[in-house]
Amino acid sequence: MIIDFYTAIKSRRSIYAISNESTIPDERIVDIVKEAVKYSPTSFNSQSGRVLLLLGKHHTKLWEITKEALRKVVPESSFSQTEEKIDAFARGHGTILYFEDQNVIKSLQEGFALYKDNFPVWSQQSSGMLQYIVWTALEIEGLGASLQHYNPLIDEEVKSNWHIPEQWKLIAQMPFGKPLQLAGEKDYQSIDEKFRLFQ
Template sequence: MAFSPNYIFLLAFLTIFIGYIKTNNSTSLMSPTSACFLAALSVRRSVYNLSNVLPVGVSQASIQASVEQAVKLSPSPFNIQSARVVILWGTESDRLWDIVWGKVNAVSSFADEEARAASESKVKHFARGAGTILFFEDQADIDKISLGFPAFAPIFPTLSEQSSGILTSNIWTLLSVEGVGANLQHQSVDLIEADVLKTWDLPLSWELKAQLPFGGIAAPPSEPKKTFEGRTRYFGGEVVTESAKL
């Protein structure tokens, strides 16, 4: 019996959701909607062991549709919509990481050949997935809105960075709930931006912010060690018990 991609996705997400409920005693304080959202966040990990084979039920078209919706729905300051996204598939993604290594190799001073080879292997490792998503902010849009709101002009660069971060997180989480691995990189942005714009004939006003190589999960990531003590504080309102803290 063949199952549709939608059925497979729903089954996978229900497994994630049930697992999250079982391992988090704070979920009894939340609505099902909140718990479902946090379950999606809980599966986002930095996956470095990628393959170029996407999970069953996931296609290039479905990933592109998810990315388009994330770009559409993610907020931006003053609704300037300055985010730009490029998806590089297969050999196009390989070209990106060749550019990165070429620049890194040209400007770096390695202690010896072993160190150089280790650095090359690390950079080329990002090309093992199915593709890479590039995140940009269009400076032309930011300059335009700054002229219209001069009082806010000094903080628009910060707001732009925050908006880009929200979009990046949304796309990364969307990939994760579909079983697609990814890891966020900021590889030599200043070094490679000009080459990236030229190679893919992109507008000069686009500023490169990050790269997200993605693909099938060749090996599961290790569980991150995180501490939450002291990271949240409460003033006023109801008394918050330890069990309610995430």
């Protein structure tokens, strides 16, 4: 069932138990991601966000790469837990990789030297907004997702396997699929500790 945006904001959570099923056709997923990339806000209208959508064998390959990269750095005695977590992502329907084009950021730094230290920060903020838009849109469509950060551990393998331009910096990975269970209860701080109003 499709839900409205405000309900999606409240219900969007990290969903780790996902299946390879989808509640919507792949074509709809493609449209969601493309629209988010196109219309997500960016500083100076830089449009520096880049996205790779992996489905099918490409999705599975990403998590094979991640597992093998982790095998090299995680102690063998505790690797089974790590493997279980990665396999759970691999059982999903797809993964969205988020990148930021560093050439765009460098160009802005050169063109607006007064703000040069801010552009990498603003780039991260723009990427965060793009991730949130996609995540919430997937929630609206009944899909569960989580946000992962196995970069820079997997960066070179990702670039090599999918011919990613060198200037694209990997920011995050978002495995998604049909939820197998709901997220647990979440405690929220009092809004009075986080919000102030002057009028």
